[in-house]
Amino acid sequence: MVTAKMKRDFAKTIPNDLRLNRQIGQGGNSVVYSVTSLPDNATYAIKFFVSKVNRYSRFRDEVTVVRKQLSGIQGVLPIVRDHLPKNEEQPWYMMPLAQPLWNSLEAADPSAIRRRFIQLARTLTKIHLLGVAHRDIKPDNLLLWNGLPVFSDFGLADFPNKTNKTPQGEVVGPKWYMAPEMRRNTPNRDSQKADIYSFGKTLWAFLSGNRSGFDGTYIADDGTISLSHSGKCEGAYLTPCHELLRLATANDPDRRPTAGQLADMLEDWDAIEDDWPRKNRMQWEEIENELFGGTSPLRVEWRESEKIVEVLNMVARYNSLNHLFFPDGGGLDLSRCELGLESGTIELHASDVTILKPLRLMFEGFPNSPESNYFRLESCISEPLGEGSVYKGLYEEFVESGAGTYIPRKHWENGTWQGKAKSESCRFIRRYVRGAFVVAPKAGTFNRIDDYLGTFATVSADELRAGIAHLIANASGPQLSLSRSHQHRTIRVVSPVYDKVQDYVPSYLTASSLLSLLSMEKKVASALRKDREARGLSDSLVDSLLGKTEYSRAIRSALLLLGSLSREEYSEYVVIVNFGKNVLGMDCWDADELVVQAIASHPEEPAEYMSAIMHNQFLMKGCRKLGISTKGLKKTGIGNKKPS
Secondary structure, three states: OOHHHHHHHHHHHOOOOOOOEEEEEEEOOOEEEEEEEOOEEEEEEEEEEEEOOOHHHHHHHHHHHHHHOOOOOEEEEEOOOOEOOOOOOOOOOEEEEEEEEHHHHOOOOOHHHHHHHHHHHHHHHHHHHOOOOOOOOOHHHEEEEEEEEEEEOOOOOOOOOOOOOOOOOOOOOOOHOOOOHHHHHOOOOOOOHHHHHHHHHHHHHHHHHHOOOOOOOOOOOOOOOEEEEEHHOOOOHHHHHHHHHHHHHHOOOOHOHHHHHHHHHHHHHHHHHHHHHHHHHHHHHHHHHHHHHHOOEEEEEEEEEHHHHHHHHHHOOOOOOEEOOOOOOEEOOEEEEOOOOOOOEEEEEEEEEEEEEEEEEEOOOOOOOOHOEEEEEEOOOOOOOOOOEOOOOOEEEEEEEEOOOEOOOOHHOEEEEOEEEOOOOOEEEEOOOOEEEEEEEOOOHHHHOOOOOOOOOOOOOHHHHHHHHHHHHHHOOOOOOHHHHHHOOOOEEEEEOOOOOOOOOOOEEEEHHHHHHHHHHHHHHHHHHHHHHOOHHHHHHHHHHHHOOHHHHHHHHHHHHHHHHHHOOOOOOOOHHHHHOOOOOHHOOOOOOOOOEOOOOOOOHHHHHHHHHHHHOOOHHHHHHHOOOOOOOOOOEOOOOOOO
């Protein structure tokens, strides 16, 4: 404990141009105060050596390694002044005042943490290339200074020509982050490889929010330590991180990567997160490897409901991995699957609840074109339960009020049933009496060429597979790619609700862009109508896959138009379309002012999807809802207000 007398003694040992302030930290061998430099009125941190144990040599070593060995390296907190007497005077050194990195990243997402640790790994690479090892890497010794993450506290550092060697058998390193070989009396232990172990454990602490660490090697399947169970990492793609941590914390030092390799792995993880198609392919491959053990089957079939649920839940594990296509058209992300309350049924959860009696789930594989792989779920033909019509001959809509108890849909809107208020446990469901579904990767072939009209469900499993195989064999089909600027849905709508409706003036979309998009909607809708009149949907499957129909050509034109929009224009376009789709409801647009803000989010509205739904003319409907007038527009911008 530091007493008032000790502080007075410290103050006497520093030069007159420094003023000692309050205590800001304390360790086993030292105490840290803030100090003001009177000539420039700048605030620094000053560390006084206070240990009664013979550790002064380590204090001197810290100054030596930072001021001589690591001088000028960004990412190392510099020492600006020091006093290292050989007599009984008080030793101290002074450094810039920095903030704990933990505090700045405590509420950060994995992306922000990862990028800070890329910088740290690059700094550690430079440190190691100079022959220096830190040997005390832990959260407490990582600081934020001048906007950069930096290493501090090199008291345990190992460096060339060090005279004060650690005694054989002495344990060196941070308790929860120390490499196993540093705990043992191991001759010729490599301190730089021990740094990698501590770095990996420290990265885990930041990503998990748990500073207590864990014992041994990181195992992704261990629920007690896996980052997959960390709230901070929810929604993040963690497979590259799992592998990085497994290697960094390997018990065998020779299996650990170098600092440079560690930085490369972190940068690759960062690049994968920004490359949605690549991430999507990798996620899909992981699921297939888990299912098939690294083999590439052409077709696999499951008929047991329990197994179908298990497989579909594996596919639904990643939000961006899959897209569920419905037999009546359209598609949604599959979030989970479970056994249904009605006997023999399963439930598909994708926004609404879909209930069906499964006949079989099939995996269709194309070893030479893995991006074309997909799952096809076929339902048994069931008898309708209600008295009303079956929509499109495929499904009925009900309110489920209990296990297998269905009531007419109208009671979902009016909120009552048999004179009583509808129970909170009621669910709106669609019960399919027949039809086939497809689950495919979002960045895969099927999602790029499907017309969102349920065309695939009008043909048999063999015919659909033959159509995809024909597409693969004929490279002249549409080669669509997702432009980088459209990898993210960048929209959030924030709006106070008032009693009146006020027309919305777009902030980014110009009149020219809006008119072009509205015209493209009409073109796509017209092309689809003509194709339907000219031939049946089932007859046009292969032509559609190969991009030979008028509708397919219109979709390609739509993609080019969407690709020409700026990120902000595209974002605002998605918002208006979502109003037209009723995804954004009355409480959002019945407002005095609508504020559109661009934010980073998950790839929920890729350009392929937006082009595929153009035939519904949701943009036109959204413009009507928001009061956006398109009459008499000129080629100039509609509005110039800036989002707050």
